[in-house]
Amino acid sequence: MNIVSFLTGMAGLSVFVSLLLAFFLLTVQTKNKLANRLFACYLIFFAIDNSGIFIDENFIRNNFNLEFFRWTICALILPAFYLYIVSVCFADFRLKPKHLVHIIPFIITNTVFLVRLYFLDDAQQTLFYEHRDQSPEMSYLFLVLGLQTILYSIGVFLVLKKYRAIYQENYTNPRTSIFKWLFQMAMALFVLYYLSIIKNIVRYANIDYLWIWSNTILQFLVLAVTCWFVLKALNYPELFRGIDSKLELARDIVPKENKDILGTKGNQEEAITKQILALKNYMTEKEPFLDPSLTIQELSNQIDIPVRDLSILINHHIDQHFFDFVNEYRIQKAMNILKNPLKSDLTVLEILYEVGFNSKSSFNTYFKKYTNLTPTAYRNT
Structure with a gap:
């Protein structure tokens, strides 16, 4: 088995595990429906984004617009994860119209692609696809992902900091498993995303073997983290509990x-x-x-x-x-x-x-x- 086959095999297994857990979260009977659905959305968006490694080249060339749209899904992954974190931390969290702000990058990206890519003829789309790494559209997409990684990593850890402070000031049950689970989960995810940024930088260095190896290492870590998510979710269902977000800190x-x-x-x-x-x-x-x-x-x-x-x-x-x-x-x-x-x-x-x-x-x-x-x-x- 060569390294490319190994890479696609790991990506396929990671996508399968993600979709399996998403199906479980969407169908399991629980009071934590919103948190489970948001986590399922995160897993589905992640699986769609990660599936590009093993999608058949001929299928892509016959469905360029579908492939271009798949690229834009990456702009929904971190918003779904952030909202999931908030929904687990605070039991009274509900989705509101103001939360639509999180899909603005996805809408803008598709607007750009609508103008620049979706209406091109087959020959132009083929030319773009073959030289996509040098295109301003891909540079824009990587920039969006990089900014999202920075902003949402800050946002997630601020939410966790607030959750921990409110918990300590208002509750006495010494179980800190929820905070530990979310903190570990966030750390693992954002380590992967910052490594993904490094991988994309390596991609532009035009060193094929280095890009393939960095991609392989990243895919191995993605598979390991995905399996860890599954084991945690199945073995510790009590992790999906929250506190009242209306509680205030004493200093406030x-x-x-x-x-x-x-x-x-x-x-x-x-x-x-x-x-x-x-x-x-x-x-x-x-x-x-x-x-x-x-x-x-x-x-x-x-x-x-x-x-x-x-x-x-x-x-x-x-x-x-x-x-x-x-x-x-x-x-x-x-x-x-x-x-x-x-x-x-x-x-x-x-x-x-x-x-x-x-x-x-x-x-x-x-x-x-x-x-x-x-x-x-x-x-x-």
């Missing part, structure tokens, strides 16, 4: 003027101190942190402090994320149990569930963060 809701929702300027410090003391007493006496799914809204309802005030109190005045604030009480409770001789028969797994954690890895991480010891080592000291 702290009053900017000389008045505070926790008290007037004259007695503000005293009011804050009293509320912090009341909150800590409530946490110690009532132990709401034992609920593994406790949110700042639920704690607000229990302690009768408006959620905005409570968010400012914890995240701004106590200077802790709600996430860390609650987990600290869980760790303290676990430390007491581990040192209690009457509960020496309890396993670490039983203890972590008892104090409000639902993941052994998260419990071990946070326990070591607060004590510099593993739970087992702490029990034996």
Whole structure:
């Protein structure tokens, strides 16, 4: 098998796996329909774009306009991925007319091709196709892809940064699997796209063997990442959950003027101190942190402090994320149990569930963060 056959074989397998996962996402029964459909669109657009490696040359020459249109599909891949990321992060996300802005590059590209390519006769289209690498149309297309890669990579990681910050300030369930999955996924995808930009630069260097090898390496990575997507999606269906995008960060809701929702300027410090003391007493006496799914809204309802005030109190005045604030009480409770001789028969797994954690890895991480010891080592000291 020569390298070209190997390259087309990998591309064909990658396209097949992508379309298979897309079919699964479009047909599976789930509440996360929008996220699944956007991910499926991303996979379909990606498969169409990647299929060019193995499409028969004779088919292309008999259907030039279809081939030219296929080229423009690449302008839809990153918008679909970005919207997928947003839909997974924020459960209340819905597609709106304003999101049509993401298809503007696709529309502009097809407009350019309409004027420059679609209405050419067969001889002119053949001439263009044979010298396409030197054409301004292909240079324009590569420029669009390069700009999209830069802009959407920034956009995706800003969304993930916001998601992580809001999660830490409003939720206590220590599962960070969604963020890790999306972050790893985005890193893998954008590494491939930046490598694709390098590959296209090599293409213009007019060194055939270097372009073929770079293309082969990229296709191998594409296949590996695509298979990884499939395994992740099938093995971890809980990754498709989100949070409310209307939640605000404490720094965004702290009053900017000389008045505070926790008290007037004259007695503000005293009011804050009293509320912090009341909150800590409530946490110690009532132990709401034992609920593994406790949110700042639920704690607000229990302690009768408006959620905005409570968010400012914890995240701004106590200077802790709600996430860390609650987990600290869980760790303290676990430390007491581990040192209690009457509960020496309890396993670490039983203890972590008892104090409000639902993941052994998260419990071990946070326990070591607060004590510099593993739970087992702490029990034996």
